[in-house]
Amino acid sequence: MMPSSLYIHIPFCASKCYYCDFNSYVSTGEVMDRYLDALDIEMGILSREMNWEPLQTVFFGGGTPTMFDTRQSERMMNILHRHFRLAEEAEISVEANPGTVNAEKLQVLREGGVNRLSFGVQSFHDAILKKLGRLHDSLTVYHSYEKARQAGFSSINLDLMFGLPGQTVEIFSDSLRRMTELAPEHISAYSLKVEEGTPFAVWQERGKLHLPPEEDDLAMYNLLMETLEAHGYGMYEISNFAKNGHECRHNKVYWRNEPYLAAGAGAHGYVNHVRYVVESSVPAYIEGCQAGKRPVVEQEAIPEAIRREDTMILGLRMLEGVRFARFQERHGIEMRDLFGDITSRLEQRGLLVRDEVGVRLSRQALPIANEVFSAFLIS
Numbered sequence: 001m002m003p004s005s006l007y008i009h010i011p012f013c014a015s016k017c018y019y020c021d022f023n024s025y026v027s028t029g030e031v032m033d034r035y036l037d038a039l040d041i042e043m044g045i046l047s048r049e050m051n052w053e054p055l056q057t058v059f060f061g062g063g064t065p066t067m068f069d070t071r072q073s074e075r076m077m078n079i080l081h082r083h084f085r086l087a088e089e090a091e092i093s094v095e096a097n098p099g100t101v102n103a104e105k106l107q108v109l110r111e112g113g114v115n116r117l118s119f120g121v122q123s124f125h126d127a128i129l130k131k132l133g134r135l136h137d138s139l140t141v142y143h144s145y146e147k148a149r150q151a152g153f154s155s156i157n158l159d160l161m162f163g164l165p166g167q168t169v170e171i172f173s174d175s176l177r178r179m180t181e182l183a184p185e186h187i188s189a190y191s192l193k194v195e196e197g198t199p200f201a202v203w204q205e206r207g208k209l210h211l212p213p214e215e216d217d218l219a220m221y222n223l224l225m226e227t228l229e230a231h232g233y234g235m236y237e238i239s240n241f242a243k244n245g246h247e248c249r250h251n252k253v254y255w256r257n258e259p260y261l262a263a264g265a266g267a268h269g270y271v272n273h274v275r276y277v278v279e280s281s282v283p284a285y286i287e288g289c290q291a292g293k294r295p296v297v298e299q300e301a302i303p304e305a306i307r308r309e310d311t312m313i314l315g316l317r318m319l320e321g322v323r324f325a326r327f328q329e330r331h332g333i334e335m336r337d338l339f340g341d342i343t344s345r346l347e348q349r350g351l352l353v354r355d356e357v358g359v360r361l362s363r364q365a366l367p368i369a370n371e372v373f374s375a376f377l378i379s
Contacts, residue, residue, distance in 0.1 A: 321360025
């Protein structure tokens with residue numbers, strides 16, 4: 001398969017959140033301009049060196065891509081269109097934080113082809129946002145969302161988090177209520193995971209990070225599923241919900257274990273069964289691009305045995321699961337012949353559902369999906 005998806009990493013933020021381990025930096029406009037110079041070079045080399053099909057999906061992630069000002073945002077979109085052909089009706093997503101958009105910037109993004117925005121809301125309670133190190137408050141969420149609607153965006157995702165410090169089931173329920181009142185087309189909701197190297201990890205080690213008990217975390221997840229289903233959102237992945245026709249096509253490329261291109265500092269790509277990582281340091285990334293080469297610092301050929309496992313583990317994240325025919329087409333072997341014993345055991349435990357087309361997680365497996373995934377790590 002030739003890739004038809006592209007991820008572009010924009011590693012700039014106004015500040016670093018206490019839970020975040022993504023490749024992001026607080027920087028200046030001058031550095032951002034130099035970064036765009038480098039991105040222009042890398043994407044030109046990438047488009048010439050790789051075989052690819054007209055792009056069906058593009059995702060600008062971060063960091064916060066909307067940290068760019070209007071001029072830089074316009075340039076970001078021009079770089080994309082100069083180096084890559086896009087398919088008709090391609091999905092182009094941009095991540096944003098509340099408070100980092102205005103009417104002029106949103107117009108530039110729309111004119112550049114962006115048709116999907118994703119706002120990192122996380123909570124509608126200001127005290128919770130402060131505990132996370134977020135700079136926005138709940139009122140800013142409403143203002144930014146309204147600006148996006150006025151700019152003509154008809155596909156908006158809002159991110160929500162649960163299991164947060166100081167968060168109760170009641171507080172989370174109120175955030176859910178406010179989010180469904182806004183009625184975005186897509187909602188992503190994640191339980192907090194304390195990542196190594198973050199302030200949260202340091203505070204947890206010192207006994208200063210007080211998280212909700214496990215039973216409350218589970219109650220929040222169950223409440224999430226029930227509430228969003230009642231408001232017309234289809235759950236299509238363990239953390240993602242969408243109204244009809246608004247599933248994120250780009251993320252489904254990842255979950256289907258399909259190839260994708262990637263550019264920008266710290267970006268990860270997957271092409272021809274090879275995973276690659278771009279230099280994460282912004283100064284080193286800029287220097288590498290200025291030398292006229294893609295600053296790829298890691299490459300790993302993924303053996304067939306691992307690819308089969310990845311197809312199961314990533315595919316089972318989706319509620320549709322993994323289809324028998326697609327697995328055989330991708331890997332030249334029937335799923336039953338390779339994973340039959342595993343799927344049978346999980347089915348007997350009520351964690352997998354098998355029908356004539358494939359296997360998928362049961363409802364009761366959703367909160368403990370990682371336990372199911374680990375069963376497929378046999379290599």
